[in-house]
Amino acid sequence: KNSINLLEKEMGILQHHDAVSGTERQHVANDYSKRLARGINKCLNVIYKAFDHLTSKLFSLNNEPIFMCPLMNISQCIEIEGFERFSLIMYNPLPREVTTWVRLPVIDSNYIVYDFESEDKVQTQISEVYNETKLIPERNSKANYDLVWKSVQRPLGIKLYSVQKTSRKESIIQK
């Protein structure tokens, strides 16, 4: 309970007028950022527990950690960069079916994506990460591409994908 209370408290502080309008001084903006990050990190633990609970009916994580990648807007998810295989769990918070486009930053262009339920290969497209994004000084990623595919999400549902790196030969054949 205390975990989500911290974000509630920090959001309360940020509802002060200067945070809403962006008219705070720079050192205050920095403090607001720190407060938000602290609150969000606490909430992430709650989200992870919820996902663990939801997914336990489908498969066991065997204490394998789950994590989020908040910097995917600048094509960065350092955690998955070294993985040959990983899984993606998606949760749709809307009470209706939605179509969404998944974009995962990856180092190489040779990945295959499987739908966990149907075990079918999913059609993907590779998109280059352009130089302008690579030059963002805060970006530490080595990802050169975004791996993109279409995902249809059930209302309030969970969708799982398995992502596997392949040999370049197999990737060229697939292309």
Next chain:
Amino acid sequence: SENLNLNNEHLELNFDQNGNLINIKNKHSSVSTPLKQFYCIYESMPGNNSESKFQASGAYVFRPMKNSCMPLEVREYRVQNGPLFDEIHQVYNEWISQTIRLYKGEKNAEFEWQVGPIDVDDKIGKEIVIKFDSDLKSNSLFYTDSNGREILKRKRDYRPTWILNQTESIAGNYYPINTRIFVRDEPGRINRNNALRQLTLVTDRSHGGSSINDGSIEVMLHRRMLNDDALGVSEPLNEKGSDGKGLIIKGNIKVLFDTVENSAALHRELSHQVNNKPLLIFTRLDKNEE
């Protein structure tokens, strides 16, 4: 040497030989408009910090020096086609670029923008907007969801509850945007498509925005100034990144173009999706191990 276009089942975007967007067409509704999309730079009023009469543009106040902005054209571009989406990546200058993306089956076009670090080596503050100029007969009207709950009608140089003496022809017409802004052919205005059209922008964050001319929409993306507006902050709006230069920011705007009749359902649904995206969680475990 030929004109370019991005196409899917619903939309067609046409570009000139230099990579500038010039036209949009909705194939289902058979409506189209010349659509010039570009980036524009307002010079910030440097002001005089001790008198509000010469107030500087700053954190509280958007106050451009002139009543027009400096338009930028595409300097270089690259096109990428594929089975799921087509995109054109456009570079406007050293610190403004964008990718226009059209996914198969989607009724909107995505404009992914990146702005910064804004160059102020010339000692001039700058405020960067993205502009969409169409031929829609909007009759001085535009619409924003400024209070986050409902769409509010806005009229240029007008306030519904008092007689306005407009002294700031740009900033005086700016309004907050939470998730969307649109212009449309107002009833009674004749257009060559024989249908009332609507151009809607769905944003991924709050902005300021306006319609300075009929059929036009502009959205403020990024600002960097060198003077304080003398309203209490006592420092210019000049945030810097980890490299000591101005911030680089990145976001996207989804563009819908359809008839007025169809648009409301489209932008409501799209805005829900943009603001309530699926949560993505990763784990190293994969299906074989499971």
